[in-house]
Amino acid sequence: MATIKDIARMSGYSIGTVSRVINKRTDVSDQAREKIEEIIRENDYQPNTNAKRLKQTVSSEVSVIVHGNRSTFLAFLLEEIQIRMREHGESINVQFTGEKEDEVAAAIQIAQNLKPKGFIFLGGNSRDFRDEFSQITLPSVVITIDAENMAFDNLSSFTTDDEAAADCAVSKLVAEGHRRIGIIGGLPGDYSGERRNDHSTLRIRGAVSELEKNGITFDFDRDYEACDFSAESGYQAAKRLMEKSPDLTAIFAVTDAQAVGVLRELKDRGLSVPEDISVVGFNGVDYVRYSIPRLATIRQDAAMLARKSVDDLLLRISFGSPAVYEKIPYEYVDGESAAPPRK
Amino acid sequence: MATIKDIARMSGYSIGTVSRVINKRTDVSDQAREKIEEIIRENDYQPNTNAKRLKQTVSSEVSVIVHGNRSTFLAFLLEEIQIRMREHGESINVQFTGEKEDEVAAAIQIAQNLKPKGFIFLGGNSRDFRDEFSQITLPSVVITIDAENMAFDNLSSFTTDDEAAADCAVSKLVAEGHRRIGIIGGLPGDYSGERRNDHSTLRIRGAVSELEKNGITFDFDRDYEACDFSAESGYQAAKRLMEKSPDLTAIFAVTDAQAVGVLRELKDRGLSVPEDISVVGFNGVDYVRYSIPRLATIRQDAAMLARKSVDDLLLRISFGSPAVYEKIPYEYVDGESAAPPRK
DNA sequence: CTGAAAGCGCTTACAG
């Protein structure tokens, strides 16, 4: 593997001059530049990143930390961010962390090793941010978690208003005449009335408050089932829910993956959607546009989420403008899975 | 940020001894180890990865290169690999490359920077391997691409036999009495009769050969539509296919994502699956277990694919055993989307 | 078991 030393020797220039050419600095003669670039090309020379990083105090990259690798929503967001960054002539480095990994701890490590000029977090746990983000001093943005209450002055957030969106979804059901509405939410314990703010809790809170506005008291023991965010879990939860509350006329699932399982369970039970029972999901991406029936759901504006995040981060890197906390509009999508209840 | 020098000063030992403790070497007195570990803990010291890599000739990690970040199949494989590696006490480093990126070029870079002891590739383009893999000298495994014909002695492959599996899927349709079977495959030009070996081509080849075995001549102009691997593309392709060949009694799509779009298009067209027309997909993961109707498809054994890959790689790293090229069994899953044609 | 020292491949003042 050729090193900078080899290139220097072969070109007849010093290591310093070669380094200047590599880093596209202007204080080099055209003659030297051309000669050195030629040698670099001929030898397929690649600078050693580790040596580079060891010396550099800050790189020119933005580091994007993706939490979990199963979410098609985050995958789509990532693609949008990549495109938008490229438009700005910026390069990014993407790091994936596992569902259970601590993404802020990973970022602290990365800050030291990769020395990025900023971070964009796609998803994550709000507790990780609350507990550890103070150790990060770089301009950062988190998408899908609201950082307003954390008040770190270097952490902006762009989110969908989970509570309002769930409220909206349920209001559609209520408007159509539904009174017996079941909810399928996050893991057991996720909803306990205390002041949590994960997606599941916020969506449940929005749904329940809309019901109460309409004079419907929600009975968690009877009309709620907890499960994780997969289709299989949604299937099982729907089964438990329908067994204890067969008179429900509608089900609201806090994620589309769960809703897919719910649709299937109802079918297996011999019920027609939406004739016998309505189903509404949340976070419409991909597949549910093609499900049979097409799912009624809340669609988040991923493209806007990506665009605003990139623009805000670059602005703050360049001008040190203050962090912002913004909610992005959502949209209720009709689909085919919701209709007025049977008389 | 504390460095090894700080730890040395604070502990009263030399840099060399601190380095030995960090790297868990045994030639250190218990007394020195305890003292140094205490100082490390107190100061929350993290060795600088770049400096480490600059010196090390080889790290203890295996690097896993994932091609594309949208495939739930690869995401599942990755999880299985992580678990299996952990069982072996091995740690891995995961790198995601974009759908259009050259994963072998990325690996060449990584080989230089991260200095892993081996590679596992999840997916990729066979052309990239053919053209560039010779530059990689580390023991490697590629999953889902057959490397037998490439004959690099450091590249094993574990694959599903696409051709045989597609053959099997179509044979089920034929056995049920179908004679008018349409195929939805990869991008235009993917199938051209020449000697290609991407997944789409292999699956189409298997399907067509099974038809011919049964005396059915496949007419590409009439009964084939090309599109990429998304549900939306499958939807559009099914529409074009049904418009030119309304008498088809079955459709074979080379991926499940396409098949999902096909199911939806047929529904919109007013056809019932499987009463009016049958649909078979390929590569059953996730969602199609819950689709309405459940999709008949080919299921690959991802867990076995992951297990064999990990075991083979570690064996070859340790003992230098030769590369192997193995096909993993697949399974035809009945589902609800295939049935005998109407009389 | 421990320390002093060389060196990994770069970048960056500094001097000319």
Added chain:
DNA sequence: CTGAAAGCGCTTACAG
């Protein structure tokens, strides 16, 4: 515009 040299934070023979 260019070169010589210091130094980034580690690891690893080598000597004791």
